[in-house]
Amino acid sequence: MVEPRGSSDETGTDGTGEGETPGRSAAVRGLPPAPSGSWSLPSRIVIMAAVVVLTIGVTLHLLLVFLFVAPPNAISKKYDRLVKGYVYPEFDQNWQLFAPNPLQDNIAVHARAEVAFPDGSRRTTNWLALTAQDIREIRRNPVPSHAHQNLLRQAWDFYNRTHDAKGRAIGLRGELSEAFVRRIAAHRLGYRIDGGQVVKVQIYATNTPIIPPKWSGDNGSTKKTYQVLPWWPVSKKEFP
Numbered sequence: 001m002v003e004p005r006g007s008s009d010e011t012g013t014d015g016t017g018e019g020e021t022p023g024r025s026a027a028v029r030g031l032p033p034a035p036s037g038s039w040s041l042p043s044r045i046v047i048m049a050a051v052v053v054l055t056i057g058v059t060l061h062l063l064l065v066f067l068f069v070a071p072p073n074a075i076s077k078k079y080d081r082l083v084k085g086y087v088y089p090e091f092d093q094n095w096q097l098f099a100p101n102p103l104q105d106n107i108a109v110h111a112r113a114e115v116a117f118p119d120g121s122r123r124t125t126n127w128l129a130l131t132a133q134d135i136r137e138i139r140r141n142p143v144p145s146h147a148h149q150n151l152l153r154q155a156w157d158f159y160n161r162t163h164d165a166k167g168r169a170i171g172l173r174g175e176l177s178e179a180f181v182r183r184i185a186a187h188r189l190g191y192r193i194d195g196g197q198v199v200k201v202q203i204y205a206t207n208t209p210i211i212p213p214k215w216s217g218d219n220g221s222t223k224k225t226y227q228v229l230p231w232w233p234v235s236k237k238e239f240p
Contacts, residue, residue, distance in 0.1 A: 081172060088158070088176045106208040107131065109156055111185035114231065115196035123196065127204070130188055155180050156205060167229070178232070186238040198239075204228040 039047070067076045068087045076083060110127040117123070130152055137148040159181050162174035169175050185201045192198070207225045 084172055085176065088173055088180075104210050104212075106210060107153070107156060107205055108208075109152055109203060109205045111189060111201055111203045113189045113193060113198045114200035114202075115193050116199045117196040122199075123194075125189070125193060128189060130185070133188065152184055155184055182232050182234060183238050186234050191236065191239040198234060200231045200233050202229060202231045 064083050064086045067083045070076060108129065108131040110129050112127045113125045115123050115125060134148045134152055138144040159177040162170050162177045164170060169178060181203060182201060185203055189198055189201060205227045209222050211222055
C-alpha cells in the first residue's frame with residue numbers, strides 16, 4: 001500500500017519534514033523562530049553613542065572630584081572655580097555625625113514668596129514649612145527618598161558653614177550655598193501662585209536645642225533661636 005504524502009514516516013531523525021527548514025518547522029510546532037543574533041545598524045549607533053557619552057561623563061566626574069580631594073597643585077588652582085562649582089553643593093560631605101560635636105539641634109526651615117500680579121500689585125504669601133514637608137514624607141515610609149531626608153538639611157547646614165556671623169558669604173562656597181538654598185525654596189513654592197509670578201523668596205529657620213539627658217551633666221542652653229535671611233530676587237531659571 002502506498003503511504004500518502006506528509007505522513008510521519010517522511011520525517012527525519014531530527015523531527016523535521018523533508019524539504020523543511022528548522023525555522024519553519026519550529027514555527028509549525030508553535031516555537032518562536034531563532035533570533036538573528038545581531039543588532040540593526042541604528043541600534044548599534046545608539047548603543048555606541050550612549051556608551052561614549054556615559055564614559056565621558058564618568059571620566060569628567062572622577063577627574064573633577066580627584067582635583068577637589070587632591071593636594072593643591074597648578075591644575076586645581078587654575079580651575080579652582082570650575083572644580084568647586086561642580087563639587088558644591090551636591091557632592092559636599094558632612095561628617096558631623098561622627099565628629100566630637102555632632103548636630104544637637106532640631107532645625108525647621110520655612111520660606112515665603114513675594115508674588116507680582118499682572119495688574120502691578122504684589123502680595124506676600126504665608127510661611128511654608130519646608131522641613132515639615134520632608135518629615136511628612138519620611139514618616140511611616142519604609143524607604144524614604146534621599147531628597148526628603150537630606151537635601152534641605154544639608155543645604156541649610158552648608159549655608160551656615162559658609163557664612164559669617166553677620167550673614168555674609170565666605171568666598172565662592174558661600175555664593176553657591178545661597179544659590180542652592182534659594183533654588184530649593186523656589187522649587188517648593190512654585191513659579192506661579194494664584195495667577196501671579198514669584199519674584200522674591202525669603203527664608204527663616206528655628207533652631208531648637210535637644211534637651212540632653214540628666215545623666216550627661218550637660219547644662220547647655222535650651223532656648224530656641226531664629227535666623228531670618230533677607231529677601232532674595234528669583235528668576236524663571238530658579239524654577240524647574
